[in-house]
Amino acid sequence: MPDHILAFDQGTTSSRAIVFDHSGSVVSVAQKEFRQIFPQPGWVEHDAQEILSTQMGVAMEVLTKAGLGAGDVAAIGITNQRETTVVWDRTTGEPVYHAIVWQDRRTAGYCDELRSKGKDIMIREKTGLILDAYFSATKIKWVLDNVPDAMDKARKGQLAFGTVDSWLVWNLTAGQSHVTDVSNASRTMLFNIHSGEWDNELLELFAIPREVLPEVRSSSEIYGHTKQLLASSPVPIAGIAGDQQSALFGQMCTRPGMVKNTYGTGCFMLMHTGSNPVSSTHNLLTTVAWRINGKTEYALEGSVFIAGAVVQWLRDGLGIIRQASDVEKLARDVPSSEGVFVVPAFAGLGAPHWNQHARGTIVGLTRGSTKSHIARAALNSIAYQTYDVLKAMEADSGISIKELRVDGGATANDLLMQFQSDILNVKVVRPKIIETTALGAAYLAGLAVGFWKGIDDIRQQWQPDKVFIPDMPEEDRQLMLSGWNRAVRAAKAWAE
Numbered sequence: 001m002p003d004h005i006l007a008f009d010q011g012t013t014s015s016r017a018i019v020f021d022h023s024g025s026v027v028s029v030a031q032k033e034f035r036q037i038f039p040q041p042g043w044v045e046h047d048a049q050e051i052l053s054t055q056m057g058v059a060m061e062v063l064t065k066a067g068l069g070a071g072d073v074a075a076i077g078i079t080n081q082r083e084t085t086v087v088w089d090r091t092t093g094e095p096v097y098h099a100i101v102w103q104d105r106r107t108a109g110y111c112d113e114l115r116s117k118g119k120d121i122m123i124r125e126k127t128g129l130i131l132d133a134y135f136s137a138t139k140i141k142w143v144l145d146n147v148p149d150a151m152d153k154a155r156k157g158q159l160a161f162g163t164v165d166s167w168l169v170w171n172l173t174a175g176q177s178h179v180t181d182v183s184n185a186s187r188t189m190l191f192n193i194h195s196g197e198w199d200n201e202l203l204e205l206f207a208i209p210r211e212v213l214p215e216v217r218s219s220s221e222i223y224g225h226t227k228q229l230l231a232s233s234p235v236p237i238a239g240i241a242g243d244q245q246s247a248l249f250g251q252m253c254t255r256p257g258m259v260k261n262t263y264g265t266g267c268f269m270l271m272h273t274g275s276n277p278v279s280s281t282h283n284l285l286t287t288v289a290w291r292i293n294g295k296t297e298y299a300l301e302g303s304v305f306i307a308g309a310v311v312q313w314l315r316d317g318l319g320i321i322r323q324a325s326d327v328e329k330l331a332r333d334v335p336s337s338e339g340v341f342v343v344p345a346f347a348g349l350g351a352p353h354w355n356q357h358a359r360g361t362i363v364g365l366t367r368g369s370t371k372s373h374i375a376r377a378a379l380n381s382i383a384y385q386t387y388d389v390l391k392a393m394e395a396d397s398g399i400s401i402k403e404l405r406v407d408g409g410a411t412a413n414d415l416l417m418q419f420q421s422d423i424l425n426v427k428v429v430r431p432k433i434i435e436t437t438a439l440g441a442a443y444l445a446g447l448a449v450g451f452w453k454g455i456d457d458i459r460q461q462w463q464p465d466k467v468f469i470p471d472m473p474e475e476d477r478q479l480m481l482s483g484w485n486r487a488v489r490a491a492k493a494w495a496e
Contacts, residue, residue, distance in 0.1 A: 002074040005446050006063070006235070007438035008055055010080040010164050011243065012101065012265040013312070015054040017062040018438040019073075022451070024461040026435055030061035037098060042105035042347075045098035048086045051164060052171055070233035076172075076226070077239030077445030079246035079437050080164040082187045085139035087150070087161050087212070093175060096147050096159065099167075100139040103305065103347045107138035108356045119205060126192045126199055128277055128286030130354050134303070136163060137189035141206045157211040163187070165240045166214045169223055172237055177224035180214040181240040182296060186288035191216070193277055193288055196296060219245070219290040220444040239444030243437050244268040245289050248299060250440030251405045251431065252462040254455055259393065259401055261386055262437065263410035266350070267307035269389045270299040271397060282392035283352040292447065292455075300396055302351035302389030306344040306360075307382045308410050313346070314378055320371040328413045330375040337377035339364040341487035344381050349491065352392040357495040363487045382410065383420040384484040390424055404428050407436040414466075422472035423480065432465040 004027065009016040015034065019027040032054040037045040063069065083102035088095045100106070111133050114120065120131035129135055140161050144151045153159050162170065163184045169177050185191040185198075190208065192199040198213055217223060219241045225234035241249060244262060248270045251260040256274040261267060270289070277286045277298040289299040306313075311324045321327050341363050343349075348356035362374065394401055404426055410416055411430050421428040433439055446452045 001449075001451065002072045004066070004068060004072050004074065005442040005451060006059065006073045006076045007442040007445070008059065008076065008078045008168065009243070009438040009441070010051060010055050010078070010168060012081045012084075012103070015051060015058050016438065017055070017058040018435055018442070019062055019066045019068065020439065020442045024433060024439060024443075024458070026433065028062050028066040029435070030058040030065060032058050042108075044101040044104040046084065046101055048088070048095040048099040048167055051099065052168065055168060070235055073235050074451045075236045075238040075445040075449045077441030077443070078165050078168055078237065079241055079243050079441035080168070080184070082163060082184060082242035082244070083134055083136050084164050085136045085143070085161065086164065086167040087140065087143045087159055088167070089153070090158055090160050090175070093171070096150055097143050099164070100142065102134055104139065105133050105347060105356060107133040107142055110138055110141075111356070123189060123202070126194070126202060127189050128186070128193050128279075129189050130283065130285065132354065132356060135187060135189035137202070137206045137208065140208050140212070144208065154209045154212050159212050160214070161212040162214050163242075165242075169237055169240070172226050173224035174227035176227070178214045179217050179223045181217055181219040182288045182291045183219055183242045183245040184240065185216045187242055193286065193298070218292060218294070220292045220448045222448055236449055237445075238448035239441050239446070241290055241441060241444055244270055244301065245287070245299065246440030246444070247407055247437040248272060248289055248440065249443060250436030250438070251407060252459050253405060254459070257397070257399045258405070259403070260405040260407065260436070263307050263382065263406065263408035265307065265309045267304035267382060267386055269302045269386060269393065271393050273298050273300055273397065278397060280392075280396045282395045283354050284389070284392050284396055285351070290444070292444070300393055302392060304382075304385040304389060305347045305350045307385070308408070309346070310342065310344040310378045310381060311410070313344070314375060320375065324409075327375050327379060328415050330372055331379050331415055333372040334370070334376055337373050337380055338369070339366075339483065340369055340373045340377040341483055342374065342377040342381045343487050343491040344378065345491045349488070351389050353388070353488065353492070355492055355495060358491045359494055361487065361491045361494060363490050364483070379413070379416050380419060382416060383423050384481070386420060387423050387481070402426055406430050407434045417468045418471070421468035421470045423477060425470045425477065427470070428468040429464050430466045430468075432463045
């Protein structure tokens with residue numbers, strides 16, 4: 001058998017490809033950013049063709065870097081930004097509209113309308129999700145309602161909907177496989193997480209023809225073989241999981257009560273809850289973690305919409321840093337944020353607040369406040385939002401969380417990780433391989449083709465790199481948390 005796995009990590013701001021070897025170590029990485037399109041305030045789009053071309057480009061680049069060919073790849077695993085919605089023509093393969101990104105708020109008003117009719121309760125019971133513009137269903141509806149002839153074509157079976165994983169697999173297999181996995185399906189607001197199928201009542205509610213939907217498969221099986229990329233030697237596409245579920249698997253949080261937090265564009269905390277979905281009474285989401293060998297496992301999830309994106313805003317919006325990695329140095333220029341709080345509700349507030357109308361605020365400014373204080377407060381906001389989610393998770397699960405496994409780009413920032421440990425008052429563990437999102441997809445693909453024998457085989461590969469231990473006086477912690485809570489109330493008040 002070939003001795004490498006190729007993982008596609010298709011994210012919100014960049015496409016990445018990573019080659020892993022049998023020990024789960026990174027052999028090579030390639031990454032390319034792509035355009036973020038903002039047609040109106042609150043609207044966020046991507047060009048689906050650009051997603052495809054950057055993903056194919058980095059796949060070829062990463063193999064070249066590693067000195068490998070198609071014959072050296074045992075399987076491809078795909079992990080993707082979730083909820084982002086692509087609708088394309090089955091005949092031409094062309095998208096009928098730009099991909100509508102998970103951050104997009106254009107359907108918030110329609111969600112309010114449905115809520116006023118009491119539809120949120122039924123949606124919650126079936127899907128485990130909170131009725132919100134974040135998920136795919138209202139985005140699909142918008143495309144079908146606003147693109148000329150789209151609804152007519154959809155009913156005739158001429159259009160296909162997919163989250164980004166489906167769009168990639170469709171293109172990799174030259175249109176032969178229109179599939180998704182359960183973890184991505186569970187984020188559409190159309191999938192019944194109890195029956196494990198697309199739900200007729202939900203399809204009717206959103207007026208979405210069943211003909212557009214992909215087939216739902218497990219997270220670890222062969223979905224098809226590459227036809228165009230690596231055409232010299234067809235490679236099985238054998239693992240799919242939404243980015244957060246993939247990171248949960250890559251962190252080997254495979255037992256109930258284990259928790260990970262991924263620091264990407266947003267922040268996503270997931271707790272493995274076993275083979276039964278746990279209903280949340282604290283505004284968290286109940287989601288499918290994965291299905292392997294016919295067994296479905298579930299997770300509780302709290303989503304923070306803006307995490308790493310607040311650092312991008314410091315760079316692109318305010319211009320106070322030249323590159324994202326400069327933020328730690330700037331923030332270290334001051335001992336604390338000195339009473340300044342940033343609430344980065346640029347796309348509303350996620351869990352546990354779910355206020356889609358809240359907007360970003362900076363409070364506590366004085367004449368002495370500098371860009372260093374704002375940078376420090378922006379970093380702190382990532383940790384505070386994580387605190388809010390973790391407390392909700394403890395309340396829902398009845399489990400007191402003692403350890404948080406972390407991954408994603410921002411975990412390289414020791415200042416943030418120490419503050420995170422301090423504010424949570426729990427130990428924060430950064431693993432040796434922080435590419436856990438891509439690693440999860442690689443593991444799922446490798447399991448499907450026998451590259452790894454089983455989960456126990458993989459579990460031994462997970463190793464900590466650095467452990468952050470809380471070191472903040474309780475009085476300071478409480479003072480900071482109370483300041484954060486006031487700042488969040490201010491952001492909500494602004495929206496009223």
